[in-house]
Amino acid sequence: MKTGEIAAEDRKVALFNLGFAYSAFLIGTLCGLLQVFIRNDALKLPEWLDYYQILTAHGLLLAIVFTTFFIFAFFQAGMSRTLGAFGPKVRLWNWVGFAVTALGTILVVVMVVAGQASVLYTFYAPLQAHGLFYVGLALFVIGTWIQGFSLVGHYAVWRRNHKGELSPLFAFMAIATIILWVIACLGVVATVLFQFIPWAFGWTSGINVELSRSLFWYFGHPLVYFWLLPAYMAWYVIVPKIIGGKVFSDSLARLSFVLFILFSIPVGFHHQLTEPGISSFWKFLQTVLTFMVIIPSLITAFSMFATFEIRGRELGGRGLFGWIRKLPWRDVRFTSIFIAMAFFIPGGAGGIINASFQMNEVIHNTLWVVGHFHITVGTPVAMTFFGLTFWLIPNLTGRRFTKSLQKLAFLQIATWSIGMLLMSTAQHLLGLLGAPRRTAYTGYAHDDALAWFDGLLTNHVTMAVGGSILFLSAVLLVFIVIQLWWLAPKADEQTYEAFPIAESDSSMTPRFLENWKIWIGIAFLLIALAYTIPLAEIIQHAPPGSGRFQTW
Amino acid sequence: MHLHKYEKIWLGFGVIALIIFLSVVGVSAFAQGHAPSSGHMTIDPEKVRETAPFDQPGLHKKEDGTYEVAMIALTFGYEPSKLQVPAGKEITFTLTSEDVVHSFSIIGTNVNMMAVPGQINHRTHTFKEPGSYLVICNEYCGSGHHFMSTEIEVVEQ
Numbered sequence: 001m002k003t004g005e006i007a008a009e010d011r012k013v014a015l016f017n018l019g020f021a022y023s024a025f026l027i028g029t030l031c032g033l034l035q036v037f038i039r040n041d042a043l044k045l046p047e048w049l050d051y052y053q054i055l056t057a058h059g060l061l062l063a064i065v066f067t068t069f070f071i072f073a074f075f076q077a078g079m080s081r082t083l084g085a086f087g088p089k090v091r092l093w094n095w096v097g098f099a100v101t102a103l104g105t106i107l108v109v110v111m112v113v114a115g116q117a118s119v120l121y122t123f124y125a126p127l128q129a130h131g132l133f134y135v136g137l138a139l140f141v142i143g144t145w146i147q148g149f150s151l152v153g154h155y156a157v158w159r160r161n162h163k164g165e166l167s168p169l170f171a172f173m174a175i176a177t178i179i180l181w182v183i184a185c186l187g188v189v190a191t192v193l194f195q196f197i198p199w200a201f202g203w204t205s206g207i208n209v210e211l212s213r214s215l216f217w218y219f220g221h222p223l224v225y226f227w228l229l230p231a232y233m234a235w236y237v238i239v240p241k242i243i244g245g246k247v248f249s250d251s252l253a254r255l256s257f258v259l260f261i262l263f264s265i266p267v268g269f270h271h272q273l274t275e276p277g278i279s280s281f282w283k284f285l286q287t288v289l290t291f292m293v294i295i296p297s298l299i300t301a302f303s304m305f306a307t308f309e310i311r312g313r314e315l316g317g318r319g320l321f322g323w324i325r326k327l328p329w330r331d332v333r334f335t336s337i338f339i340a341m342a343f344f345i346p347g348g349a350g351g352i353i354n355a356s357f358q359m360n361e362v363i364h365n366t367l368w369v370v371g372h373f374h375i376t377v378g379t380p381v382a383m384t385f386f387g388l389t390f391w392l393i394p395n396l397t398g399r400r401f402t403k404s405l406q407k408l409a410f411l412q413i414a415t416w417s418i419g420m421l422l423m424s425t426a427q428h429l430l431g432l433l434g435a436p437r438r439t440a441y442t443g444y445a446h447d448d449a450l451a452w453f454d455g456l457l458t459n460h461v462t463m464a465v466g467g468s469i470l471f472l473s474a475v476l477l478v479f480i481v482i483q484l485w486w487l488a489p490k491a492d493e494q495t496y497e498a499f500p501i502a503e504s505d506s507s508m509t510p511r512f513l514e515n516w517k518i519w520i521g522i523a524f525l526l527i528a529l530a531y532t533i534p535l536a537e538i539i540q541h542a543p544p545g546s547g548r549f550q551t552w
Numbered sequence: 553m554h555l556h557k558y559e560k561i562w563l564g565f566g567v568i569a570l571i572i573f574l575s576v577v578g579v580s581a582f583a584q585g586h587a588p589s590s591g592h593m594t595i596d597p598e599k600v601r602e603t604a605p606f607d608q609p610g611l612h613k614k615e616d617g618t619y620e621v622a623m624i625a626l627t628f629g630y631e632p633s634k635l636q637v638p639a640g641k642e643i644t645f646t647l648t649s650e651d652v653v654h655s656f657s658i659i660g661t662n663v664n665m666m667a668v669p670g671q672i673n674h675r676t677h678t679f680k681e682p683g684s685y686l687v688i689c690n691e692y693c694g695s696g697h698h699f700m701s702t703e704i705e706v707v708e709q
Contacts (some may be wrong), residue, residue: 034646050695052692052694052695052697055692070648117696120692122603124653124692125653125692126650126651126652126653126669127652127653127693127694171593208670209668209669209670209707210668210670210671213653213668216642221569232665249554249556252553252555252559255677272666273588274588274589274664274665274666274673275589275590275594275665275666275668275670275673276589276590276591276593276666276668276671276672276673276674277591277592277594277669278590279590280581280582280587280588280590283588283590284577284578286580287574287577288574291570291573291574294565294566294570295563295567295570298562298563298566299559302558302559302562302563306556306559310682317557338652352573355582356573356577356582357577357587357588358580358586358587358588359577359579360588360664361588361662361663361664364663364664364690365626365655365657365664365690365691366671366690415666427596432694433659434657434659434660434688436657436687436688436689436690438690438692438697439690439692439698440697440698441698442698443698444687444688444701446659446684446686446701446703448659448660448686449688450688475621493646494573541592541594542594542670543594543595543596543668543670543671544596544597544598544670546597546670547597549627549651549652549694551627551651551652551693551694551695551696552694552695
């Protein structure tokens, strides 16, 4: 068996992260299944279990745990693949980081299961979970920082040994994502360490609620780009290789990642448009900054379709759209990610609606938002990760992604797409009719609320049908993961599942794109511009702090 | 950095669309007054019922002929729990919470306000049609969150 691609020791840490990710995935999707049945009054939970406990677990396990562990597995494998095997220090600190992240996760999960933390994944004050819940959150973030910084260390060694060279595109993008993540986490770390932990343990008596919300959303929006950028890495670097093409433009790819660092952070107020304490001017300024991410998004869309068209024409596609038929649709590694991209078109458009200042009132905290993030993180990101899983696990375990498993994989992505289409369409439409998010069975005795159970698509039952298909799809995926991990036949040199990295011509790429000092500097300038005055106002005009409430 | 001609057109189209979108949103907000709810006043969350206007929750007619509704959100309901307002009149909802974060969202309208403890939120609305409007809390506030609702009777005057 060919084993030269990724060092065996590095594969192990990536596999541990993947194992953790998929364990969370299975439990998280099961929670989702329970939710859709409760919401249409088809299921009553036993006394010891509560809807909001399950909802907290669903959000945390899928949006935070699955994504983060998967992302670090992908980064560790890809950094070892493109920059060479880790040194002993990098390897050690990756393990330490993994252990701390896992410990934090377990602490959080124990608190949720114990009923001590039904505060949902946004943990808005003054709902007060057990102090250890916040300690778990802090450990989780610190663990990701340790893993992130050890990868930065690996990259720094490579650059020292390759003076004057641009780093491989994969490594560049991974480092950009880690920079984004570290800067974003400053907000949540500040609120957890300085507000929540002292307050939850009773060392302080009151909490500034509006400040904690603002610090949370300073983190909460770049968080979504922390999910999205690794998916973009797959789109930019992995997919062109799978279809036999090249990266369309190395410089545009790097430019778009730099722009995401700049414009995904100073924008958190667009999650707080309908709340008091922040003046309309600052809300509007952050709306404008939010919209700037449209530019790198359009660059990405152009690059993807340019890559596809160039490759489709190389394969003999003629006419305006003939190249589409020539793309390797029978390769599930490609098709899965293509569908993921297609879902992002309405997903991104919906995001523009959500952030559009006064238009936010129409959909804020309705089921529309739930529909929105299921066709952003729930499909474009998650299904890209599925598409990566199909070759990443056999690459790491030295097994084969057999024909029969490929067929199952097609069934898996087809069911995920259909389930998501039904569920998210129903959620979007119900949201427009006012149906709220984050709510157990909504039996409000009013005609407007009864209409939420009436339509063909605008119906909680349609949502439940979609959710059930999604859970079946999730089980199928976990089955495929287990096969690829332990049961599929061992690969030999011919059948070895490669780690695809597309060729990217960086000879014309300006060097300043990899001068991180410039970009981190500008990022902090924009953050200071967007946040200094409004946060100072929230602190200066603070009302007496809020006490501790456990209302669940 | 080399840009393909089509990419220039594509990005140019995107940037122009962006400017148009933001202009529409901005003009609508600041020239026509369609801004989302907001407020600058703070309040002691433990003394809500001793502080005006929440010491007298409910509908009040102001000197200029418009109306104000002082509304307290609490787990798991609203104070006042019954509310009747006139159709066709400008009504300012003034909202706060005396415990955790809630919302005050009137189904079928664009009134969708967060109730944040310690902060006072405002939103002006004119009901064109009389009838019964459902109000719900759409921010998770605890085990009874899905029971937190009220109705507003809008009547002709």
